Amino acid sequence: MIRTIKQQHRDAGGHFFDTQSMRFFNSRIGGIVKSDLKYIYFVTSEQFDDNSPRLYTARMFDKKTHMIEDASEFQQFKTSTQAKKFINQL
Numbered sequence: 001m002i003r004t005i006k007q008q009h010r011d012a013g014g015h016f017f018d019t020q021s022m023r024f025f026n027s028r029i030g031g032i033v034k035s036d037l038k039y040i041y042f043v044t045s046e047q048f049d050d051n052s053p054r055l056y057t058a059r060m061f062d063k064k065t066h067m068i069e070d071a072s073e074f075q076q077f078k079t080s081t082q083a084k085k086f087i088n089q090l
Contacts, residue, residue, distance in 0.1 A: 001032050005040060005061045012066035028054075030080060033087040038063060039071075041090070043083040046075055056083040 006017045015021055017029075030043035039060040047054040055075035059068055071090065077083040 001040070002029055002042070005042075005066075008066040009061070009068060014067055016068040030084075033058075033084050034090075039069075041071060041087045043080055043087070045080065053078070056080050058083045058087050 009016055021027070026047040026049075028045045030045070033041045033043060035041065039062060042059050042061070043056055044059055045054050045056045056077040056079065057074050058071035058076070060071045061068055072083065072086055077086065
């Protein structure tokens, strides 16, 4: 499913998953947490540098526009579990 999201986003002109963007933010993509009629929700993690903690962000893939939006504040969560719990409460 993430592979499909990446391709649809890229085809729509998005750059969220570009190698350079992912490398700059030292990003990792988690699996799909949930889906509704409008969005597919997932978690990303980012780490500023080797001395910084890895923090987590809840994201939304818009099924109509194929763009990525933040569902939470950037790096709002200390753990993936916290981000997933947040998504499940949406």
